[in-house]
Amino acid sequence: MKIRVHVSLKNxxxxxxxxxxxxxxxxxGFAGVRDVRAGRLIELDVADDTGDAALDEMCRKxxxxxxxxxxxIEKVAEAxx
Amino acid sequence: xxxxxxxxxxxxGSNCDRDMAVAIEQVCGGSVHRVWHGDAELPSGLDFIALxxxxxxxxxxxxxxxxxxxxxxxxxxxxxNRGIAVLGVCNGFQVLTEAGLLPGALMRNAGIRFVCREAxxxxxxxxxxxxxxxxxxxxITIPVAHHDGNYFADQxxxxxxxxxxxxxxxxxxxxxxxxxxxxxxxxxxxxVLGMMPHxxxxxxxxxxxxxxxxxxxxxxxxxxxx
Numbered sequence: 001m002k003i004r005v006h007v008s009l010k011n012x013x014x015x016x017x018x019x020x021x022x023x024x025x026x027x028x029g030f031a032g033v034r035d036v037r038a039g040r041l042i043e044l045d046v047a048d049d050t051g052d053a054a055l056d057e058m059c060r061k062x063x064x065x066x067x068x069x070x071x072x073i074e075k076v077a078e079a080x081x
Numbered sequence: 082x083x084x085x086x087x088x089x090x091x092x093x094g095s096n097c098d099r100d101m102a103v104a105i106e107q108v109c110g111g112s113v114h115r116v117w118h119g120d121a122e123l124p125s126g127l128d129f130i131a132l133x134x135x136x137x138x139x140x141x142x143x144x145x146x147x148x149x150x151x152x153x154x155x156x157x158x159x160x161x162n163r164g165i166a167v168l169g170v171c172n173g174f175q176v177l178t179e180a181g182l183l184p185g186a187l188m189r190n191a192g193i194r195f196v197c198r199e200a201x202x203x204x205x206x207x208x209x210x211x212x213x214x215x216x217x218x219x220x221i222t223i224p225v226a227h228h229d230g231n232y233f234a235d236q237x238x239x240x241x242x243x244x245x246x247x248x249x250x251x252x253x254x255x256x257x258x259x260x261x262x263x264x265x266x267x268x269x270x271x272x273v274l275g276m277m278p279h280x281x282x283x284x285x286x287x288x289x290x291x292x293x294x295x296x297x298x299x300x301x302x303x304x305x306x307x
Contacts, residue, residue, distance in 0.1 A: 013188070013233060014188075014191065014231075014233075014258070016188075016189045016190065016191050016192070016193050016231070016258070017189055017193070020193050062142070062146065062150065063142070065143055065146070065179070065186055067178075067184075067185060067186040067233070067234065067235075068186045068188060068233055
């Protein structure tokens with residue numbers, strides 16, 4: 001089972017990296033970018049019987065730092081051959 | 082009390098571990114054990130454990146995140162919970178927050194850039210085993226060298242740290258965007274200190290200053306007189 005874990009900074013947490021990317025986009029002439037937030041995408045390939053509780057625990061114990069980050073778990077449908 | 086016994090942990094990527102060991106040897110005396118990240122146990126009879134600066138496991142995922150889950154950290158967490166003094170400097174501070182021994186998190190510096198210079202600090206409390214050798218309000222100069230030193234915690238946590246006198250050091254100037262200018266925080270029990278500045282790089286005049294010396298003197302003083 002393919003899993004994508006999207007880790008993003010919580011609202012209200014300043015994101016210096018996102019701000020730098022924002023400035024760089026403006027420097028390249030892209031107008032109208034209101035805000036940029038940088039996050040992290042972690043792809044997992046887990047056993048099919050891995051439960052939601054275990055996935056949550058992986059996120060809380062390691063993949064996200066709950067002090068500053070949120071996470072969202074996405075189950076990816078396998079491509080049909 | 083028997084002679085002072087300390088341990089310095091080395092993670093893959095630590096680069097201030099030897100400096101830390103030398104500082105402890107010179108200022109505290111006693112014996113300094115060098116401990117490897119993969120060890121499951123600490124030497125017995127320790128008075129003091131130091132987590133050094135540098136990097137750890139490439140700082141993959143987040144600074145200190147992998148180190149906080151390494152075998153030796155389970156022993157460090159158990160020792161801290163038994164009341165043994167634990168100091169984390171720079172990457173060591175990041176490891177302590179990731180391990181849950183200290184609140185908050187250390188984020189990318191607000192100015193994006195790595196900051197490597199001397200920083201003016203204010204000692205916020207002399208009521209801790211790490212800072213009794215300083216006067217509250219004392220201005221000291223300690224080097225900083227970090228990319229992720231921007232201390233963040235939610236407002237309730239920041240209020241608690243202030244009200245409980247757990248802010249040990251504060252930047253006396255803008256360094257990295259830390260909330261409330263926090264440079265170092267204490268655990269609720271006061272036996273764990275994390276700080277971004279490097280006291281071990283300021284223990285003798287040849288370093289350009291010796292304001293870090295009193296921290297190690299405080300530790301040995303508190304533990305030997307205890």
